[in-house]
Amino acid sequence: MSATNGAAASNSPSQSEFCDFLKRKYPDDENDISQNNNQSEENQNSDSNNSWKKQKQVGEENGGNCTMTPDTTSSPMAPYTSTEIPISCAEKFSTNNGSTTTTITSPVSSSYTTSSPTVESTQVTSSSSAASFNIMTNNPAFINDLFAYDANLLVPTTSTDNLLSQGEPSFTAPSAICVNTTQQFHEEGENADNWQATDLLELDHRYNSTLQTEITQLNPTVPLKPHEENLVTLVEQQHHSNQNHGEQSNQRQYIQSAEEISKSGKQLPAMIQHTTADTEPDFEDRNLSWLLNFKFDEFPHLNPDVAGGPNRSQKSSMHCNGGAGGYKVINGTANGRERSKSPKSTNKAGKKFEELVMEVTSEVEGGDMAVGENVVIEDTTTIPQRAPKKPPFTYTELIEYALEDKGELTVSGIYTWISDRFPYYKSNDDRWKNSVRHNLSINPHFRKGHKAPQGAGHLWTISSGDSAENVLAWEHKKQRLDLFFKMESMNRERLVQQHQQQQQQKKQQSSSNSTRHQSHSHDGSSQDACLYDEAAVAAAAIQQEMLQQGHTTTTAKDVSLPHHQHYHAQHQQNSHHRTTLHQANVHQQQHHHHHPPHHSQSLHDLPYNELLSEEELRKTAGQILNGIHREVEVQSVNHHQPIISTYQDVLLDNDYLNPIHKDVAVNESGLHQVNNTTVSATAGNSHTGHGTTTATTPYYVTEIDPIELGIQMSSHPNPLVHCQTHSNNNHQHDHAHQNHHSNNHQLHSHHHHHSHHIHGSGDPNSSLNAEDTDVILFNDEFNLNYFTYNPATDIVA
DNA sequence: AGCTGTTTAGACACCG
DNA sequence: CGGTGTCTAAACAGCT
Ligand SMILES: [Mg+2]
Numbered sequence: 001m002s003a004t005n006g007a008a009a010s011n012s013p014s015q016s017e018f019c020d021f022l023k024r025k026y027p028d029d030e031n032d033i034s035q036n037n038n039q040s041e042e043n044q045n046s047d048s049n050n051s052w053k054k055q056k057q058v059g060e061e062n063g064g065n066c067t068m069t070p071d072t073t074s075s076p077m078a079p080y081t082s083t084e085i086p087i088s089c090a091e092k093f094s095t096n097n098g099s100t101t102t103t104i105t106s107p108v109s110s111s112y113t114t115s116s117p118t119v120e121s122t123q124v125t126s127s128s129s130a131a132s133f134n135i136m137t138n139n140p141a142f143i144n145d146l147f148a149y150d151a152n153l154l155v156p157t158t159s160t161d162n163l164l165s166q167g168e169p170s171f172t173a174p175s176a177i178c179v180n181t182t183q184q185f186h187e188e189g190e191n192a193d194n195w196q197a198t199d200l201l202e203l204d205h206r207y208n209s210t211l212q213t214e215i216t217q218l219n220p221t222v223p224l225k226p227h228e229e230n231l232v233t234l235v236e237q238q239h240h241s242n243q244n245h246g247e248q249s250n251q252r253q254y255i256q257s258a259e260e261i262s263k264s265g266k267q268l269p270a271m272i273q274h275t276t277a278d279t280e281p282d283f284e285d286r287n288l289s290w291l292l293n294f295k296f297d298e299f300p301h302l303n304p305d306v307a308g309g310p311n312r313s314q315k316s317s318m319h320c321n322g323g324a325g326g327y328k329v330i331n332g333t334a335n336g337r338e339r340s341k342s343p344k345s346t347n348k349a350g351k352k353f354e355e356l357v358m359e360v361t362s363e364v365e366g367g368d369m370a371v372g373e374n375v376v377i378e379d380t381t382t383i384p385q386r387a388p389k390k391p392p393f394t395y396t397e398l399i400e401y402a403l404e405d406k407g408e409l410t411v412s413g414i415y416t417w418i419s420d421r422f423p424y425y426k427s428n429d430d431r432w433k434n435s436v437r438h439n440l441s442i443n444p445h446f447r448k449g450h451k452a453p454q455g456a457g458h459l460w461t462i463s464s465g466d467s468a469e470n471v472l473a474w475e476h477k478k479q480r481l482d483l484f485f486k487m488e489s490m491n492r493e494r495l496v497q498q499h500q501q502q503q504q505q506k507k508q509q510s511s512s513n514s515t516r517h518q519s520h521s522h523d524g525s526s527q528d529a530c531l532y533d534e535a536a537v538a539a540a541a542i543q544q545e546m547l548q549q550g551h552t553t554t555t556a557k558d559v560s561l562p563h564h565q566h567y568h569a570q571h572q573q574n575s576h577h578r579t580t581l582h583q584a585n586v587h588q589q590q591h592h593h594h595h596p597p598h599h600s601q602s603l604h605d606l607p608y609n610e611l612l613s614e615e616e617l618r619k620t621a622g623q624i625l626n627g628i629h630r631e632v633e634v635q636s637v638n639h640h641q642p643i644i645s646t647y648q649d650v651l652l653d654n655d656y657l658n659p660i661h662k663d664v665a666v667n668e669s670g671l672h673q674v675n676n677t678t679v680s681a682t683a684g685n686s687h688t689g690h691g692t693t694t695a696t697t698p699y700y701v702t703e704i705d706p707i708e709l710g711i712q713m714s715s716h717p718n719p720l721v722h723c724q725t726h727s728n729n730n731h732q733h734d735h736a737h738q739n740h741h742s743n744n745h746q747l748h749s750h751h752h753h754h755s756h757h758i759h760g761s762g763d764p765n766s767s768l769n770a771e772d773t774d775v776i777l778f779n780d781e782f783n784l785n786y787f788t789y790n791p792a793t794d795i796v797a
Numbered sequence: 798a799g800c801t802g803t804t805t806a807g808a809c810a811c812c813g
Numbered sequence: 814c815g816g817t818g819t820c821t822a823a824a825c826a827g828c829t
Contacts, residue, residue, distance in 0.1 A: 456828050
């Protein structure tokens with residue numbers, strides 16, 4: 001417990017948004033699909049990811065825990081192990097749907113106005129009122145497992161029933177979901193497996209199209225099926241009630257972890273106990289999927305080169321992911337290429353894996369190494385479980401969801417949040433945790449806040465822009481997450497039913513005495529039952545939450561959503577911003593006009609508001625500059641005097657491109673706004689020629705030596721000026737782009753469009769524009785993170 | 798020693 | 814193909 005730290009945790013709002021990135025990974029196209037399938041297989045088998053942990057062995061015991069110590073977050077933790085039930089997620093929905101205020105109109109514009117933050121807000125529209133969910137189930141084929149993901153998860157069934165019943169409600173508000181209609185109803189079979197993938201893709205597709213067109217389209221279309229309706233019922237009710245109250249928009253449903261749920265009182269108890277008892281002690285421990293994530297190199301004898309098989313490709317590198325499925329290892333064809341690689345992990349993991357493999361293989365016929373075959377691992381025999389599939393969310397998204405939901409979390413809290421809800425990410429696996437940390441560092445919208453109360457580390461928060469786009473994008477993400485969980489629930493339900501049927505059949509058979517072998521266990525459709533469902537749990541959680549909400553006035557923070565994203569893009573990030581409201585009283589406002597006020601709040605929240613000592617300023621400035629994309633013009637105004645650096649108009653209001661509001665950045669950086677005149681004067685001195693100085697725009701000046709901030713002015717001829725303009729914003733901005741390779745590249749080019757924004761903002765610095773000029777080092781976006789690293793450019797460090 | 802947080806890199810998938 | 818986005822692995826430094 002820990003109290004959960006985050007204080008915030010509980011209420012925050014978050015929502016889920018959804019991105020399109022799915023597309024990429026899981027393309028809509030049929031072709032893609034096919035590919036996906038392949039992949040999926042792999043995945044299933046190996047399951048990639050996650051799994052290994054570096055440390056692991058020990059860990060295990062703990063099970064999950066592992067790491068979590070720290071503060072807050074942890075409390076929830078223990079999750080699985082103890083309970084076994086991993087996740088529950090409930091979703092919340094964005095309430096806003098219908099009312100989102102923001103308009104989307106010009107996407108671009110929004111942000112940049114320097115002065116006035118407000119975007120256009122207002123309005124809006126749209127919304128999605130109630131959405132209806134469509135679809136579902138009934139598709140015959142599974143698309144691939146990619147999406148199937150958790151449906152399978154694993155937990156032995158038994159008690160599930162209870163859960164299910166309770167769980168059902170998980171579906172939240174219909175409103176949130178928008179599924180595309182297109183296919184939907186094939187009612188034939190029961191295979192509904194597809195729906196997840198399909199739905200998500202559709203959602204994404206829709207989102208994309210909407211971006212172009214209008215928001216309104218987001219509204220849901222298809223009506224729910226009866227049974228679905230049932231599921232939803234609770235939610236809707238709640239929803240209605242809320243609406244009545246006028247809250248609708250804000251209400252959210254949260255995703256709770258199993259633990260939370262249990263705490264809350266709901267009980268899943270039966271299940272939990274049961275499960276735990278039955279199967280393994282530790283759920284996670286038992287799941288050996290991580291073992292499948294190996295590198296061929298490490299296990300020469302397994303090297304597929306020989307084997308042949310379906311291989312995939314050539315990626316030499318490889319890890320095979322194993323996937324779920326039945327724990328098969330897929331083959332990879334790996335070439336032996338990469339062999340020597342990571343010593344560490346390799347060794348450790350390798351051994352384990354190796355041993356395991358040996359065992360397995362031995363069992364397997366012929367020992368064919370073909371890795372491709374099915375290797376059954378462990379208990380599969382008795383337990384139907386399948387390894388969870390990798391959720392269709394990027395790490396960035398997962399973190400966003402977690403932070404939006406809880407407001408602020410420690411790193412370990414984030415791990416917990418994720419692992420509680422997505423079985424794929426085991427708490428004893430260090431690999432994905434490394435990725436999480438990496439993403440925190442690399443994405444500017446993830447901000448490191450105060451030090452964690454307890455252990456090492458800090459509380460992380462998310463900052464998002466308020467632009468309409470962002471709002472939309474966030475809405476989309478939320479919907480995606482919600483849809484995902486719904487689908488999960490449904491799948492779960494379906495599986496349970498199947499399982500029950502099977503059991504009945506078995507009984508009958510046994511009684512009838514027919515053949516013992518019930519070989520067909522794996523029929524396409526039936527996957528064994530996994531009963532466990534996150535969804536169920538989630539549902540339960542939601543239900544509970546709803547109930548609670550009714551009474552409690554929890555504090556709710558609402559988070560407004562974030563917004564952002566780029567259009568095209570797809571994929572990307574988003575940002576979010578959250579605002580806090582007290583539900584109890586006020587909440588009505590829901591409108592997202594967070595802007596104005598919010599900004600201020602955000603400032604307040606930040607630790608920086610107060611005056612800082614010089615050192616602190618320096619430190620802070622460095623931190624701020626580090627990792628934030630901004631458009632900056634750095635000029636060395638004067639040499640002889642104290643160094644004065646100018647950051648020109650760089651800091652934009654926050655929006656999806658610039659998650660951190662300009663004011664915040666300025667404040668944190670210790671910058672002062674200066675009149676043009678002033679600056680120009682100085683500037684003029686220094687470098688005359690270039691004219692880079694813009695007449696009009698205000699400058700932000702700091703006395704901190706740029707070098708201290710990691711920015712080195714070029715030593716060239718005019719030492720003076722170096723400007724960078726960039727708009728940085730890039731599409732994605734957030735993402736930090738890691739530059740591939742040399743950072744240089746990215747720095748230049750692209751994204752000009754954004755640049756105009758800047759201009760638009762009133763800052764003509766046409767002169768600056770000139771990307772052409774020598775002076776300008778960077779164009780559009782560039783990540784100050786890399787400032788230091790670019791030797792090539794003038795800026796060096 | 799373990800956890801955190803920052804960076805660097807290589808590999809891939811996509812997209813225009 | 815180059816630019817991007819994502820993922821994974823790692824090296825490292827700083828804290829606790
Ligand atoms: Mg960051």
